[in-house]
Amino acid sequence: MVGLAWHYFAWHYTRGLRDFLRIWGNVQWFVWHFFSVGLLLSTLFMPFRRIRDERRKKGFDVGAFAESVVVNVLMRIVGFFVRSVLILAGLVVSVFVLLMGVTLFVSWLFAPALYLLMMVTGFFIVLT
Numbered sequence: 001m002v003g004l005a006w007h008y009f010a011w012h013y014t015r016g017l018r019d020f021l022r023i024w025g026n027v028q029w030f031v032w033h034f035f036s037v038g039l040l041l042s043t044l045f046m047p048f049r050r051i052r053d054e055r056r057k058k059g060f061d062v063g064a065f066a067e068s069v070v071v072n073v074l075m076r077i078v079g080f081f082v083r084s085v086l087i088l089a090g091l092v093v094s095v096f097v098l099l100m101g102v103t104l105f106v107s108w109l110f111a112p113a114l115y116l117l118m119m120v121t122g123f124f125i126v127l128t
Contacts, residue, residue, distance in 0.1 A: 012108075012111075020104075020105065024101040024104075031097050035089060037091065040086055040090075044080060044084070045079070047075035048075045049075075
């Protein structure tokens with residue numbers, strides 16, 4: 001019985017702790033890449049969905065030029081807002097995963113002690 005408890009504590013504070021941290025890092029990596037935060041930051045001012053004026057006529061036409069400028073500026077503004085919302089959502093979820101990870105990490109560290117405390121408390125409650 002004592003050997004089993006010793007092996008559990010050894011696993012809990014070595015391999016179990018290392019696996020917990022590795023899984024937490026994997027979840028954080030997934031969230032960052034799921035929301036493509038790095039890619040969205042690098043393309044923040046690109047036009048939304050590459051929408052732009054595709055047909056250009058030969059020669060200079062003031063109306064076509066103005067239309068092209070307006071469409072390009074509007075699509076860049078739309079792209080900026082859409083990407084900003086996605087970046088913000090990714091950062092919020094990433095902070096949530098970070099806080100949950102810290103909470104679970106502290107819980108993981110104190111779980112065996114809490115378990116022993118509950119067993120001893122239960123034993124004394126049964127005796128009284």
